[in-house]
Structure formats: C-alpha cells, structure tokens
Amino acid sequence: MRVLVTGGTGFIGSHTVVSLMEAGHEVVVLDNLSNSHRSVTRRIGEIVGTAPEFHQADIRDTERLADLASDGFDACMHFAALKAVGESVEDPLGYYENNVGGTISLLQVLLDAGVQNFVFSSSCTVYGEPLSLPLTEDMPIGTATNPYGWSKIMMEQVLRDVRVANPDWTVTLLRYFNPVGAHPSGLIGEDPMGVPSNLMPYVAKVAFGELPKVQVFGNDYDTHDGTGVRDYIHVVDLAEGHVAALDRHFDDPGTHIYNLGTGQGSSVLEIINAYELASGQPVPYEVVGRRAGDVGANWADASKAQQHLEWATKRDLAEMCADSWRWQQKAR
Ligand code: NAD
Numbered sequence: 001m002r003v004l005v006t007g008g009t010g011f012i013g014s015h016t017v018v019s020l021m022e023a024g025h026e027v028v029v030l031d032n033l034s035n036s037h038r039s040v041t042r043r044i045g046e047i048v049g050t051a052p053e054f055h056q057a058d059i060r061d062t063e064r065l066a067d068l069a070s071d072g073f074d075a076c077m078h079f080a081a082l083k084a085v086g087e088s089v090e091d092p093l094g095y096y097e098n099n100v101g102g103t104i105s106l107l108q109v110l111l112d113a114g115v116q117n118f119v120f121s122s123s124c125t126v127y128g129e130p131l132s133l134p135l136t137e138d139m140p141i142g143t144a145t146n147p148y149g150w151s152k153i154m155m156e157q158v159l160r161d162v163r164v165a166n167p168d169w170t171v172t173l174l175r176y177f178n179p180v181g182a183h184p185s186g187l188i189g190e191d192p193m194g195v196p197s198n199l200m201p202y203v204a205k206v207a208f209g210e211l212p213k214v215q216v217f218g219n220d221y222d223t224h225d226g227t228g229v230r231d232y233i234h235v236v237d238l239a240e241g242h243v244a245a246l247d248r249h250f251d252d253p254g255t256h257i258y259n260l261g262t263g264q265g266s267s268v269l270e271i272i273n274a275y276e277l278a279s280g281q282p283v284p285y286e287v288v289g290r291r292a293g294d295v296g297a298n299w300a301d302a303s304k305a306q307q308h309l310e311w312a313t314k315r316d317l318a319e320m321c322a323d324s325w326r327w328q329q330k331a332r
C-alpha cells in the first residue's frame, strides 16, 4: 500500500516508517521538522536500504497537502503533533491549533482526495485518572489534566464524528502507553530537544553522564515500591503494532480502538535498576515531591490487540534499556 505518514521523522513515526517499508509498503513522509531532524530519512534508508520520499511541510498547509494527496494514497498514519505535557499548559492555543486544528486540516484534504483509511496516534492519557486497572478500550474517556491530553481526547472525538458522516471510512485509534527504547541499529531513536521530560530518555542522559541524577517524582504512591508505575512498550513493538493494525483493518469501515502496551507495569525504581544493568553505568537518583498531574499507576489490558491484530509485544524491559543505551551512545 502507499501510505502517507505525517510526523514520520519523529520518534515513533520514524520507527513505524521502517516497519512499514520492511513490510513492503510504499511510504511518503511529511514532517515540518519542528521536533525532528532531516537526517532521519537518510538513516531510515541505511536501515531499510532505500530512504522514503520526504516532504518538509506542515499539516496545516492545506495547499501543499492537497497537492501531495492528489498523487493518491491508500492510507494515512498520523503522528504529527506537539506532545510535551508541561509545554501544553503554558501554550494551550499553540497545542490546540497545531494538534486539533492541524488534524482537521489534514482530514479535510484526505476527504477531498478520497483517502479513506486513517490510523491515529492516540494515548492512554485519554483515559484520565484510571478508575480501575488494567485499562480496557471500553472504559469511558476520562478528563485530561493538561491541554495536550485534551487535544488527544478532542481528536478522537473529531475522528469518530468524521467516520459517522463518512460510512466508507476506516478509522483506527491506537492508544499508546509509554513508548521507549530505539531501533537496535542505534541509527534512530528518541531525540528530545533540551532536557527530557519523560523518564527513560532522562535516565539515559544520567547514565551517559550528561545529567547528574534522576529526580524521582514521589515514592508515596499506592504501588509496590511507592514510585510511579507505567506500561513501557518498546518502540519497535509499537511500530509493528501499527503495521498489524493497518493490514487487519484496511478498507474495514468503522472505528477500531486498541491499547498498544505490554500489559505489564514497571515502577520508576525498576526502570532505574534495569537501566543500570543494561548500561553498566550507575544511575544516581533523589526522591523529590510528586509531579503535578501524574497518576500513580496505569497499564494496559493489551488482550484486544493480541486477539484481533494477532500482534503482541516481543521485547522486554532489558531490551528496551539496551536499545536505548546503544542509541544514547551513538554520536549524532
Ligand atoms: P515526536 O515529537 O518525536 O514526533 C512528532 C513529529 O511530528 C515530529 O517529527 C514533528 O516535527 C512533527 N510535527 C509536529 N507538528 C507538525 C505539524 N504541524 N506539521 C508537520 N509535522 C509536525 O513525537 P512522538 O513521541 O514520535 O509522538 C508521535 C505521536 O504519538 C504524537 O501524536 C504523540 O502525541 C503520540 N504519542 C506519543 C507518546 C510518547 O510517549 N512519545 C505517547 C502517546 C502518544
């Protein structure tokens, strides 16, 4: 299939482009490079053998998009978004305009161009504060604690409504838990600009000596060791889940929703310990107060994807840390 991948030079998008191309799909990447580098497509080429077609463009540039879409696509995988929770609190308009407004612009172009298969990067954040665990897809949408989370909830609603108005459309909402790690080649990975807000890339920089220590945001949660528990999923497993979802639901009108996680929770201290083992480096830390907006624990019930997509995660925490460490060490 010929697939348009927005945000395809980003962390998750780039790994999904690799998996799509390895599965034989033709990929066209669109990205405005606001949070990634042009060199990523070259590195994808080193992994796969050929680099994907690339267009530096913004999903809000409807003229560029319409021109591109006129070439014809079988499907669109939509990763392009701003995703920094703290930044979204400071710049709500910027987040709603880029994420919600940008998605609406993209959808209008796709509707006009007759592209009817849409795979969306959603997030476990749409569940809000978990009422019970593990989280299942039939649980109600919660309330977000930040504009980023609200933008995901809004985009899911926009997509549900577009699908109702266009019965031939296939919409697949993939709710990611905590993607971490990197491609085993060490050529692509998570490359946050500035000091990372997410745990694993922060731990990686402490192990590498770029940052002095990890601040553990609270150890008084109702978890086995008091620190926050999350469902960490290897980014390559996540990428492969996208290929499985596209193949399973291609031209399968409806709205299909899946949790993409391992079904296992790991605590902050377990992540630190796993990273020390994988890197052979000490990861000093200090327990500080809770971070505003954090929940104590969440993890997925991943059984629906395992049953319907014939997909399950294959890579464990040790591999997530080892691949992250290899990526951290490579000169970039
Ligand atoms: P990322 O920032 O690495 O990738 C996003 C890409 O989109 C970047 O390359 C950026 O340049 C591009 N982009 C942003 N706005 C754009 C625009 N207006 N036009 C064109 N390109 C634009 O982030 P990521 O971690 O790869 O996340 C990808 C998607 O997955 C996002 O939608 C994010 O909300 C979602 N998600 C991420 C996580 C996570 O923990 N990383 C978890 C759940 C969901």
Ligand code: WQD
Pocket: 083, 085, 123, 125, 177, 178, 179, 197, 198, 199, 200, 202, 214, 215, 216, 217, 218, 227, 228, 229, 230, 268, 291, 294
């Ligand atoms: C994980 C755990 C922290 C950093 C976020 C977004 C979510 C999604 C994934 C986009 C928590 C603890 C963290 C640190 C710490 N992104 N922590 N010290 O918050 O689960 O999810 O990224 O969709 O929307 O909210 O991920 O990696 O920030 O935190 O103790 O320096 O690590 O308290 O328990 P989170 P995270």
